[in-house]
Each structure stands twice: as C-alpha cells, then as structure tokens.
C-alpha cells in the first residue's frame with residue numbers, strides 16, 4: 001500500500017476524525033498508487049493517522065478507518081451492519097407503512113463516497129469516489145447478506161463519479177450488480193405509494209430526505225389551496241392531498257417529472273381526489289409571476305442552486321428571488337415551506353437570503369419550524385459538511 005505523508009501541523013483535523021485529506025496538505029508520497037487505491041496517511045512525524053481511498057482532486061483521500069486495519073469484505077460488512085442497526089433502531093426497516101429509507105449516507109455512516117437507498121426489495125447504490133466504484137460488487141454482496149429482504153442491487157454512478165476519472169476495470173455503466181427488476185417498482189413512504197424510476201430518475205430515483213418534512217406538511221394541508229413548486233415525483237403533493245387539501249397544483253420544468261407526479265397521484269387516490277390535483281410543466285419563476293392570492297400554502301424545494309463553493313453568491317441571489325416571489329404572491333395568513341439542499345450554503349446564509357426576501361416584500365413573516373434532513377441521513381459530528389438540507393416553515397400575514 002502507498003503512503004501519503006502530510007505537511008507539519010496538517011494532522012490536526014484527522015486526529016479529530018474529520019475524514020478528508022485535502023491535496024494541499026500533502027508533503028510527500030511513497031510507493032506507487034493510482035486513483036481509487038487504498039493509501040495509508042501519516043503525519044509529518046511518521047505517526048499513522050488513517051487509511052482511505054485515494055482520489056485525484058482537492059479531496060485527495062477519504063478516510064475509511066482511523067485505526068490500522070485491513071479494508072476487506074469483513075470491513076464493509078461491519079460498517080453496513082452498523083448502518084442497518086441504526087435504521088432498525090429508527091423503526092425504518094420493518095414497518096408496514098414504510099419500506100423506503102437511506103441505508104448508507106456517506107460520511108454520516110463512516111463510509112465516505114458511498115450512498116445506498118433502499119426501496120423495498122431493491123437497493124440503489126451510488127459511488128462518489130473511484131475507490132467505492134472498485135468495490136461495488138463486494139458491497140452489493142454485503143447488502144444482500146445483511147438485509148435479507150433485499151434481492152436486487154442496482155448501481156447508478158454514471159453522474160456521480162468524477163467525470164475525468166480513468167477506471168482500470170472497464171467503465172462506469174449503470175446496471176444491476178445483483179438480481180434485476182422488471183416492470184415499474186413501487187415503494188411505500190409513510191403509507192403512500194410511489195413509483196421509483198432508478199433507471200432514468202434523478203439521484204437514486206426518489207428524494208427520501210424529505211420524508212419527515214412531507215409528513216409535517218400533511219398536517220398543515222387541510223382545506224388549503226396548495227402549490228408544490230419543484231415537485232419532481234410529487235411527494236409533497238400526495239401528502240397534501242392525503243392531508244385534505246382543497247386543491248393541489250404541482251409544478252416542475254421537467255415534463256417527465258410531471259408525468260411521474262400524475263402517476264403517483266393516480267396510484268394513491270380515487271378519482272374525486274385526483275380531480276383536486278393539477279400538474280404543470282413550466283418554469284418555476286415564470287409560474288410564480290402570476291398567482292397573486294391564489295394559494296394558502298406554497299412549497300419551494302428547488303434543486304441545489306450552489307453545487308460548488310464558487311457558486312454561493314449567485315445561489316443566494318437565486319434563493320432570495322425565488323422566496324421574494326412567493327412572499328409577494330401568497331394569500332394573507334399563508335404558509336410557506338421553503339428549502340435549500342445546497343451543501344455549500346449553511347443554514348444561517350439560507351435564513352439570511354429568506355430574510356432579505358421577506359424584507360423586500362414588506363410582509364410580516366414568522367418562523368414556525370426549522371427543518372433539516374431526517375435521521376437516516378445522519379450527520380457525522382466530526383464532518384459538519386454532511387449537513388446539507390435546511391428548510392423553514394413560515395407564516396406570512
């Protein structure tokens with residue numbers, strides 16, 4: 001195994017169990033290693049700090065273990081079992097009303113570079129590092145060993161692996177590593193059913209991270225005219241309908257998303273309830289221009305406006321503009337559920353953007369709830385960067 005030795009003083013964050021080694025912290029290397037290989041990381045004084053996957057880029061090593069140990073199948077098994085134990089404790093694994101949950105949330109489960117989502121008897125796995133890509137088959141085998149219900153493992157990393165990576169084992173095509181699934185898989189979340197299209201959909205096919213926030217929205221929906229902006233598969237729309245909303249309008253710029261939303265509404269509700277729902281494939285900013293006093297409840301869950309730190313300024317402008325439009329248009333005494341999933345923007349920055357939008361509209365605005373990601377997207381306390389989803393429920397007079 002190759003070794004990476006850090007510059008003097010650069011060992012501190014690793015000693016505090018932060019799992020990333022930045023390329024600028026490296027003093028020297030010994031031995032030969034390629035992208036995706038395991039490397040040992042040592043301090044300037046030669047002290048062992050950790051072992052992890054090497055990658056070309058600003059994050060040079062993602063640490064898997066801070067103690068000296070072999071990274072083999074039994075290691076993956078131990079970590080995946082630990083992740084599964086947490087989901088069992090959370091009541092997510094054997095529930096009649098829910099079989100949709102995140103099994104592995106990267107650094108939050110001490111498995112940097114790896115995401116695994118569970119949809120009933122299928123797991124969808126995503127590698128964000130070349131190292132995780134190389135062990136994908138081993139990990140797939142561990143998943144079906146640890147979770148008896150899982151029969152299929154689909155690998156979906158074409159868009160998440162570094163695009164410049166040269167892979168020594170034949171490419172990064174998406175596909176089943178174990179089993180296979182015909183037809184259209186349906187998964188259950190809090191008693192509602194959803195078609196999950198992991199082959200063509202965004203992320204692993206569904207935004208599991210909004211589960212708790214959708215449940216909160218349901219409680220606010222009774223008798224309301226609801227607008228679900230950036231609806232994707234219509235998660236919030238279905239909860240609002242079940243919560244007794246008078247009408248629900250779903251908006252997304254993607255026609256495919258609108259089809260999925262309509263299909264999911266049909267899957268869950270009778271004709272009469274379906275008639276209370278309408279979906280529009282149109283740009284959010286355009287749609288928000290012309291809805292004065294039409295809605296009592298507006299959900300704003302846009303895609304990450306800042307995918308990198310360099311985009312923070314523009315992203316904050318984007319959040320301000322979007323929220324300002326909602327503040328201008330919402331009925332008196334209305335409620336806004338507003339979110340940001342940009343990891344590069346923290347909750348204070350997001351709140352400030354929403355504050356500016358509120359101030360611009362000159363309406364009285366109060367915060368009723370502060371929302372975050374659910375428990376199956378845990379934040380490793382030593383890796384605060386893992387906190388990415390933030391949201392506010394606002395009362396607008």
Ligand code: SAH
Pocket residue numbers: 206207210229230231232233234235236251252253254257282283284285301302303
């Ligand atoms: N709220 C969703 C997830 C939203 S993902 C859920 O609970 O599952 C973001 C969505 O925004 C995507 O479906 C994308 O197609 C849509 N989108 C991106 N830009 C948009 C725009 N300018 N106007 C409308 N929708 C947009």
